[in-house]
Amino acid sequence: MDSKDLIKKVKEDKVKFLSLQFTDVLGAVKSVDMPIRHLEGVLEDGAWFDGSSVEGFARIQESDMRLKVDASTYAVLPWSGDGAKRARVFCDIFTPSGHPFPGDPRGALKRILKKLDEKGWKYNIGPEPEFFLFKGENGHGVHPAPHDTGGYFDFSSFDEAVVVRTALMDALDAMGLDVEVGHHEVALGQHEIDFRFADALKAADNVLTLKYTVKAIAAQHGLTASFMPKPVYGINGSGMHCHQSLFDTKSGNNLFFDAKDEARLSPLAYSFIAGQLEHARALAGVVAPTVNSYKRLVPGYEAPVYIGWAQQNRSALIRIPRYTEGRDKSVRAELRFPDPSCNPYIAFTAMLAAALDGIDKKMQAPKPLNNINLYHLNKEERTKLGVTELPGS
Template identity: 50%
Template sequence: MTDGNIATKKEVGLSKEEQEVLDEIERENVDFVRLQFTDITGTVKNVSIPAHQVEKAFDEGIWFDGSSIEGFARIQESDMRLDPDPSTFTVLPWRSDGDTASARLICDVVNTDGTPFDGGPRQVLKRVLSKAREMGYTVSIGPEPEFFLFEKDEEGKATTVPHDSGGYFDLAPKDMASDVRREVIFTLEQMGFEIEASHHEVADGQHEINFKYDDALSAADNIATFRAVVRAVAEQNGIHATFMPKPIAEINGSGMHAHISLFDEDGNTFADDEDEFNLSETAYKFMGGVLEHAPAFTAITNPTINSYKRLIPGYEAPVYIAWSDVNRSALIRVPDAAGTSSRFEIRSPDPSCNPYLALAVIIEAGLDGIENDIDPGTPVRDDIYEFDEEKREEHGITLLPGRLMDALDALEADEVVCEALGDHVTEKFIEAKQSEYDEYKTYVSGWEKAKYLEKF
């Protein structure tokens, strides 16, 4: 919707989709609607308006103060508007009382003149998807966000005590959170999600719920919604849900693997049944671009200091910039799939990322691979964790950044990824993460005290 100018909307009236939203609001007795958007770091924000103001929101947008949002605007240019996307309307399953309901609309952020705000994360992804369309492609994404469920203490604060002691694919009674997962699934289904599978993950208290692949913009919207629903349901059950990548040392962290494929008017452009891995030349070039730009986009897909405590050998997280059909130590894994299902899985992202920015930089990297015929090299089928440095060099395997600051340096040096983000987001993101790192440097951890306090 934000491709046009809000000022012209009154002249054309409401669209059919917008009118359908108003009809559903009346039918479902909705009293308040949350206008949802994200800041640059991926934190979900919302402005709540009475249901009778939704028509105005569609017609004119809703004003808000952009200077109060991380990475948006300076105080002297703070006025911005929210432009609701009617396709994202959903009634929230929880009701404020017995009769009335609340609903949600995801919004784009626009400037006062109605033009898209370059610093809006959803707009960043839209720009990249527009480029893909110009090249003849639509992008399909199937995300797999993992999370932990922890107990709360007597004061209601989150602990790192796992809610259960289950393991990979365990069942109740060991997996005591199965009822919570079931409640999350029912809630998501009421909101229009198509759930494919759910299971307990490797670590105590760790879980995964997989929802069906979708177009990239819807997938990013779904990730943001998923995180909010998981947290809300956990709170209702007196426990805490976290998407922190590595909340506990020496156990597996939480990833957000992303399955990706491109489609054109003839179908899945990644598919080639004559190929050993059922992948086309387009798929290989896209993969080459992802591998080429991985150091730079890691700052976006793994955006916290804690993210890099997950990206270490030995815990099923990728460390090496390589691809394989069997090797989970590689950045990219090609599953055994053909035809419409041909795809590959990018294993490095974690669920703390801003989904709009993360998908944007991955897609831009792949499109650059197609444009410049980037070769991904040959698959590595041996366990790369067992390779020494000499053998890695022999296979042309490099490592993902080991620290947030290394990733930020790689980001600044990569014109393709910076162009995908745009000048505003690149500058504000690096600024925010540099500030985060500066704060971290001044903190004395428990590990340091235990290691050095009595020794020196």
């Protein structure tokens, strides 16, 4: 969709206000609302804002910045109602001189994807953000009490959230996400809605769309959605496992697949994995960026603690899902320590940078930790296997 298409589309949809959205460095969605009558001017000149008031952007003496609309991200907000119908677009950030702002998280991801495009490759990601739904009592503030008593994959009278989850999936579908599954997760009040994998930029946009859609729809049902990695002590936390692969842009082939390899992984895939393992401790600060993130990354709750890779093994940092004959394009590497508190643009940028370093240097992946529950190993056993740990805070 280009600018002309966008102007036509907002008229067809009878949209009254357009939200121009971007994120700060921490991943919080920022938005400025604009009456549609000003759309043509904004598409031509951009929308100016104070960059010094946004976390991590600019100093006060150099604060003028400009938003440029990415028309391809247009979506109507299904909860806005007919009276004052709203839509949103994501924006890229530019300096007054017309250059892309180096500190724009979305711009950072675009830059590294451009380098990948020059190789003829495409970075696909399928994120799996988990979240909790909480309720308040008698009009008081929210407390960490899950609002249902369901468990993993439950569908019964105990899964009170099925109505809310259905509304969430409907809203996400309406906003253009290709929702694949929605289900109750392991902990009480915990849920997951997965959408089809996409190129990294689209996937990052989708993560943000999911997060604020979940919060909006939950609020309509008198609930509060939380994407904190570990909001409740003693139960599973919320991760954002990321299924990754590289595809050839011309042939459409999965560059991770090698039929002759026991794990069906190509040499390029092994180097990709090796790069992310090599830089795992540094990556932690980006993909698990909060103090609360490290309340999740502890043994016993299906969250990774130790640095290694394996086939099917969910105690490893990187898991290779089981290969199904004939599904070559499904071969992928699941990175398991990201959580939904991260900025997806920055997280995906760092994940790809680590992987490309492994590919460029032809790093060799260590031996797989198949059929080993890493949580049950003592320090001596881990040392013998060459297994190191993620940071603890």
